[in-house]
Amino acid sequence: MNTQLLERLAHAEAAAHTRYGRTGAAARFGPLVAVHAGPDLPVNTAWHDGTRRPTPEELAAFEAFSVQHAQSATVHLLSAFTTLLPLLRDRGYELDYVLHAYIHDLANLPAQPLTQTREEGADAWAALAAQGFGPGAEAIMSVVAHAPGTRRFVADVDGTPAATAAFSLTSAVAAFHGTATLPPFRGRGVQSALLAHRLHRAAQAGATLASVFVTPGTGSERNVERAGFRLAGMRLTLSRRE
Structure with a gap:
C-alpha cells in the first residue's frame, strides 16, 4: 500500500466533496469535510482528508452538524488511515461497507x-x-x-x-x-x-492520476482491472450508531 498515494487521493476526495454542498451545506471540522446535499442522499457524509486525526471536539462538531441536518454521522476514510478506527469506535462508529480504491497513471x-x-x-x-x-x-x-x-x-x-x-x-x-x-x-x-x-x-x-471506487468481486472491478487500473487500497465507510 502506497501511503503517500492514498494521502493524495484522500486530499482530492475531501476537497471535491464540497461540490455536493451546492444544494445544501458543506463544512470543515479539522480533517473532516462534511456535506448535506438534501434529504436522504448518499453523499450526506464526511471525508477524512488524509492529514491528521480529528480531535474529540471536531468529531463532536461534525456529529452536531449531522444531527442538525437529520442525517447519520457517516465518515469515509482510506485504508492508510486505519489508526483512526479506535477513536471512531470509542464514539460508537461501526463499519458499514468497504470499497476497493483503484488508480491509473495517466502517462x-x-x-x-x-x-x-x-x-x-x-x-x-x-x-x-x-x-x-x-x-x-x-x-x-x-x-x-x-x-x-x-x-x-x-x-x-x-x-x-x-x-x-x-x-x-x-x-x-x-x-x-x-x-x-x-x-x-x-x-x-x-x-x-x-x-x-x-x-x-x-x-x-x-x-496525472485517475481513481475509481468499486465493490469487491463485481463486474465493475473486473472492468477497471482490464482497463489498466491497479488496486491502491480500500475506502472504509463507518457510521455512528445512536
Whole structure:
C-alpha cells in the first residue's frame, strides 16, 4: 500500500466533496469535510482528508452538524488511515461497507475506444443514469450531474443511449463515478469503452492520476482491472450508531 498515494487521493476526495454542498451545506471540522446535499442522499457524509486525526471536539462538531441536518454521522476514510478506527469506535462508529480504491497513471493510456461517446447536459445525463441505476436513483443522480466541475458522458450503441459515466478533476486527480448501463445494453462492453474514453479526456484536462471506487468481486472491478487500473487500497465507510 502506497501511503503517500492514498494521502493524495484522500486530499482530492475531501476537497471535491464540497461540490455536493451546492444544494445544501458543506463544512470543515479539522480533517473532516462534511456535506448535506438534501434529504436522504448518499453523499450526506464526511471525508477524512488524509492529514491528521480529528480531535474529540471536531468529531463532536461534525456529529452536531449531522444531527442538525437529520442525517447519520457517516465518515469515509482510506485504508492508510486505519489508526483512526479506535477513536471512531470509542464514539460508537461501526463499519458499514468497504470499497476497493483503484488508480491509473495517466502517462500510460489504453487505445481510444471505437464506441460512440459524447458529453451530455446535466438533466439528460441524470435521467439516463437513473435508468441505469434503477428506481429511487433520480435525486442523487441529479445532484451528481449538477455538481460543479462534473464532466458527464454518454455512450451510444447503434444511435441509442446505452450507458453513462462521469468524472471530476481536483488537484490533478480525476475521480471517476456515475457509471451505469441501461439494462438492454449490459454485457456489451460499453463501460469498458467509457473507462478508456474518460482516461483520455482526463489526461487532456490536465489530470496525472485517475481513481475509481468499486465493490469487491463485481463486474465493475473486473472492468477497471482490464482497463489498466491497479488496486491502491480500500475506502472504509463507518457510521455512528445512536
